[in-house]
Amino acid sequence: MEILQDSAITPDDKLIPSAQCQEAFCRFILARTGIIIQAHQFDNLRSAVSSACKRFGYASAFEYLTKLEQGANPPRELEFLISAITVRESYFFRDQYQIDFIRDIWLPGVMPKKPSGEKRLRIWSAGCSGGEEVYTIAILLMEALLDVQTWDINLLGTDINSVVLSDAASGIYKDWAFRTTPKHIQDKYFVKKDGAFLLHQNVRKMAQFKYLNLNEETFSHNLDTTHPFDMILCRNVFIYLDHRTVQGILKNFVSLLSPDGILILGASDLVETNIPGLELCRHQNMFYYQHRQEVFAPAKEIRPSVRPPIEDKHPPKRVQEKAPLPKKTASATPDPKPQKKTTVREEVIVMDRNGLWHEIPVFVDAYTADHGEDAFLTGMKAKALAGLGNVAAAVDLCNHSIELDKTCKYCYYIKATILIEMGKLEDAQHALRRAIYLDHHFFEAHFHLGQLLVRFHNYKAGLKSLRNALELVEKADQERLLFIEQELTCGQLVEILKSEIGVYDARDGKG
Numbered sequence: 317m318e319i320l321q322d323s324a325i326t327p328d329d330k331l332i333p334s335a336q337c338q339e340a341f342c343r344f345i346l347a348r349t350g351i352i353i354q355a356h357q358f359d360n361l362r363s364a365v366s367s368a369c370k371r372f373g374y375a376s377a378f379e380y381l382t383k384l385e386q387g388a389n390p391p392r393e394l395e396f397l398i399s400a401i402t403v404r405e406s407y408f409f410r411d412q413y414q415i416d417f418i419r420d421i422w423l424p425g426v427m428p429k430k431p432s433g434e435k436r437l438r439i440w441s442a443g444c445s446g447g448e449e450v451y452t453i454a455i456l457l458m459e460a461l462l463d464v465q466t467w468d469i470n471l472l473g474t475d476i477n478s479v480v481l482s483d484a485a486s487g488i489y490k491d492w493a494f495r496t497t498p499k500h501i502q503d504k505y506f507v508k509k510d511g512a513f514l515l516h517q518n519v520r521k522m523a524q525f526k527y528l529n530l531n532e533e534t535f536s537h538n539l540d541t542t543h544p545f546d547m548i549l550c551r552n553v554f555i556y557l558d559h560r561t562v563q564g565i566l567k568n569f570v571s572l573l574s575p576d577g578i579l580i581l582g583a584s585d586l587v588e589t590n591i592p593g594l595e596l597c598r599h600q601n602m603f604y605y606q607h608r609q610e611v612f613a614p615a616k617e618i619r620p621s622v623r624p625p626i627e628d629k630h631p632p633k634r635v636q637e638k639a640p641l642p643k644k645t646a647s648a649t650p651d652p653k654p655q656k657k658t659t660v661r662e663e664v665i666v667m668d669r670n671g672l673w674h675e676i677p678v679f680v681d682a683y684t685a686d687h688g689e690d691a692f693l694t695g696m697k698a699k700a701l702a703g704l705g706n707v708a709a710a711v712d713l714c715n716h717s718i719e720l721d722k723t724c725k726y727c728y729y730i731k732a733t734i735l736i737e738m739g740k741l742e743d744a745q746h747a748l749r750r751a752i753y754l755d756h757h758f759f760e761a762h763f764h765l766g767q768l769l770v771r772f773h774n775y776k777a778g779l780k781s782l783r784n785a786l787e788l789v790e791k792a793d794q795e796r797l798l799f800i801e802q803e804l805t806c807g808q809l810v811e812i813l814k815s816e817i818g819v820y821d822a823r824d825g826k827g
């Protein structure tokens with residue numbers, strides 16, 4: 317720590333960490349939580365440190381850091397920092413494929429496997445954010461089990477961010493949290509209150525929330541659960557953590573799963589195939605991990621206490637009538653081939669990154685009315701439609717964008733990402749190959765192609781694509797965000813690729 321003696325002049329300057337001090341904060345956060353602070357989060361980190369100093373009375377960022385490192389501060393001082401730097405994005409009924417799987421396949425299948433008379437379910441959402449995920453499961457159970465009140469159900473949500481945990485306990489949500497929720501479900505389980513939506517108490521009381529740092533090696537002891545979990549959800553958490561931390565967490569998960577238990581990660585989390593004690597399984601277009609070697613088989617018959625699935629899978633989305641054009645924001649993903657419409661493209665990329673899918677179609681339509689159709693923007697509109705759950709229209713629109721410009725690699729790439737979501741993996745491969753044909757340096761496309769190939773156990777070809785991606789991405793600006801990949805930088809992709817290549821190298825030759 318000797319290097320960190322800030323020589324700043326004014327007292328306020330001292331509250332903002334210098335470059336070295338900032339690096340030390342990043343190291344501290346990584347060591348304590350496993351979270352990698354990315355370059356685009358640095359501003360946020362600096363302002364969080366400065367606010368923390370003011371709030372807790374530290375004279376400098378360095379002093380605050382020293383106290384944190386010594387563990388001499390009350391936990392709230394650490395919690396303040398963690399709350400500021402964690403990404404809490406979550407919403408109800410996130411990822412339709414996983415929801416369909418849980419409701420239609422897993423739930424009907426798990427009950428017949430229980431010892432006779434046992435009506436107990438243990439489900440854990442690790443990295444639960446504001447509770448949207450846990451309550452989605454609670455609602456699925458309410459809908460599926462006619463005799464839900466006779467079941468011993470333990471729904472646990474844990475997170476490292478204490479602010480989100482108190483939000484979860486309150487059960488109050490803004491409209492945006494329902495962007496993929498069937499309307500009749502929102503109406504049935506929530507009441508409008510002061511411009512927000514309050515979850516019914518009978519659902520709220522099904523879940524418990526707890527503070528838990530997944531990076532603590534001994535976290536399993538802090539769960540004080542006497543029964544193993546039937547299902548662990550850890551969705552969209554690993555993407556923020558370093559590889560070593562993820563390996564440790566997975567090991568703990570294995571020890572906490574029941575013999576038939578499953579683990580579900582987020583669709584954009586890294587898929588690894590060689591996790592001891594877990595078998596990677598696929599159901600249509602989603603992946604999950606099955607404890608031990610037993611492959612989870614869809615139940616042939618549905619028990620009488622199970623209601624039919626919720627019907628309205630893709631309800632009409634409540635698209636805003638009119639969305640304001642977003643403020644111009646610098647995108648961290650520069651279009652590698654600057655063209656006339658770079659600025660507009662960047663704006664749409666930023667909107668996509670912020671999940672403003674309702675606004676993108678309005679924005680693109682307004683642009684088109686003035687300037688005519690643009691292949692790239694049409695592709696991005698298609699991506700937004702897919703984000704809103706309208707995948708069929710999204711694919712049609714992608715095809716149209718390709719008709720507009722058959723040389724637009726991004727259109728093929730966007731189409732591929734949508735096809736992957738839909739589980740049309742062969743077609744996705746084809747689209748990725750087209751994108752690569754148009755630009756051999758398109759490392760995002762090499763990366764996805766490699767991932768698809770190894771998922772199909774074609775390790776030789778998959779490794780080749782992953783190595784191509786690595787070679788190319790190593791030459792790129794390491795702080796650049798990847799094209800339409802939430803929050804992932806080139807530097808992180810390098811780490812992911814190295815780790816994936818290491819995993820699949822062992823299988824080379826068997827593909």
Ligand SMILES: C[S@@+](CC[C@H](N)C(=O)[O-])C[C@H]1O[C@@H](n2cnc3c(N)ncnc32)[C@H](O)[C@@H]1O
Pocket residue numbers: 349350351402403404405406407410442443444445446448449474475476477480528529530531550551552553556582
């Ligand atoms: C993007 S949210 C995902 C929420 C939810 N699982 C979903 O998919 O909608 C990621 C959550 O992981 C939590 N998280 C990050 N690192 C963590 C750690 N080391 N231990 C526990 N939770 C962590 C964050 O606080 C945040 O609430």
